[in-house]
Amino acid sequence: MSGEGSITRFGVLGTGRITRRLVADIQSTDGAEVTAIASRTSERARWYADQYGIGASVEGYESLLVRDDVDAVYVALPPSMHAEWAIAAAKAGKHVLCEKPLTLSTKQSLAVHLACEAHGVRLLDATGWLHHERTEMFRRWLDEGRFGKIGHISAAVSFFRPFITGEHRLDPALGGGCLLDLGWYVCSLARFIAGGLPNRVVAGRVVRQGVAQRITAMMWFDHDVTATLSCGYDTSTRKWFEVAGSDASLVCDDFTRPWHDRPARCWIHDATGGVEQFPFEGNQERRMIAKFISDEPLDAYHQQALDTQHMIDAINESVELAHDEV
Ligand SMILES: NC(=O)c1ccc[n+]([C@@H]2O[C@H](COP(=O)([O-])OP(=O)(O)OC[C@H]3O[C@@H](n4cnc5c(N)ncnc54)[C@H](OP(=O)(O)O)[C@@H]3O)[C@@H](O)[C@H]2O)c1
Structure with missing residues (x-):
């Protein structure tokens, strides 16, 4: 550009x-x-x-x-x-x-x-986290088979904050509720790890003040990969995931954005209790902006976003079917 x-x-x-x-x-x-x-x-x-x-x-x-x-x-x-x-x-x-x-x-x-x-x-x-250097390392580790065969993905993103009047997050007409706001992150994480769309999605929600304040979803992907995802406005700040493989697990507690003033971090846990921590420097938003204004192709991000949106649609369909509001 x-x-x-x-x-x-x-x-x-x-x-x-x-x-x-x-x-x-x-x-x-x-x-x-x-x-x-x-x-x-x-x-x-x-x-x-x-x-x-x-x-x-x-x-x-x-x-x-x-x-x-x-x-x-x-x-x-x-x-x-x-x-x-x-x-x-x-x-x-x-x-x-x-x-x-x-x-x-x-x-x-x-x-x-x-x-x-x-x-x-x-x-x-x-979606800033996709552009952190650490995310490139996640991809490299996954491609190299560092964790063995991936079996399960867990992710949770939440925060607890009493909302002030007029907050769009509490207005269904403005796209309020935790699914679009925070579910976007957990779905994008699952899509990034699994590399495609789930074949099956089952989800439930807790509704308060007219919008979903908590969502829990289970997903089934190709190659027997499963995921449990959670997001909400009624538990304190969490932004973690675990990717469990047959050899080791990748654990991260700040994937959406590093904790304030701290380097980004993640851990690899092996089957014997061994733990290795990896710190990463760098500003994911500046990297994202630099990519956006460059001539670099963005097709992979487009597909990632469309699939994430698709997963949110599927969660919505599943929670509607659950008739939780009767
Ligand atoms: N990438 C991230 O890390 C991240 C973090 C937080 C939020 N977000 C996303 O960013 C977007 C904005 O979130 P935010 O937290 O910045 O929201 P916010 O503080 O409520 O600001 C939204 C802005 O939209 C404008 N607006 C226009 N019509 C509005 C309406 N009917 N009600 C409320 N605001 C209206 C207002 O600006 P004017 O009054 O000046 O026109 C308002 O300041 C959302 O999509 C959210 O998911 C992303």
Whole structure:
């Protein structure tokens, strides 16, 4: 996208929590800068632009898409708005970096992909952990058969926080609930390890305040690989997985993002109680942004995102069948 020495100029849609982190990451990535930020209100956009040293503040998302000083759009809105604004950005000829979950459904995600393809722009979902150097090591270890034959994958991602009023995570109309928000991570992990889609999914949920606050899913993949996945808003922060093989297990307790101020880490546990710890440095978001603004093919990430969305659809279908709300 950005040629030798050129700068990719980002426009940002939304001024929420994740925007703060990603704006800092974009601004500190070589070859990228944030030139404009849009909010629903001009006051909020101006306040944000002043706080974070962004040149232009814009009222309304549409106004950002027509700007000449924006090459790529970072969509940091509630999930229900991702498809609409990612497609609008593509139609305006802007490359699209879209927050996770990519959209609400596989159908919507395919529409986003088609729009980006049709308008010749790049697309990437902002699933940061896939871009950490450590994740490349996971892949190498798996390909080398370091753990023997993989049998089972377990993963859990959660946090406990009383929500403030107006929180999109509690609004079904905005794509609220833990499945799209946190289930995206556990499904992406299982898909990354298993390398494809499950053949069977069984899931249940705990519903409170009108949205799923906890989801548990079991999955069956090819080659007898199984998975148990959990996500929720009612247990304290967890971001771990275990991949159990016939020779050893890979364990990680910070896969979505390293614990604050600590290096990323993981362990290999062998069958005799031996444990080896591996620390990793590096910023996954900056690596992700660097990849997005490069010319590197992104097809593998596209397939990973579509499959993740597919798994979320399957969990949704299974919990609907369970009639848990009667
Ligand atoms: N990659 C990650 O690590 C990570 C972490 C957290 C969240 N996320 C994802 O990022 C997205 C945003 O999450 P967030 O936690 O940043 O959300 P948030 O703090 O609630 O911010 C969402 C922003 O969207 C805009 N918005 C437009 N219509 C809205 C509506 N009806 N209700 C609420 N906000 C509305 C608002 O910006 P304006 O008022 O300025 O228009 C708001 O600040 C979600 O898809 C979430 O899953 C990703």
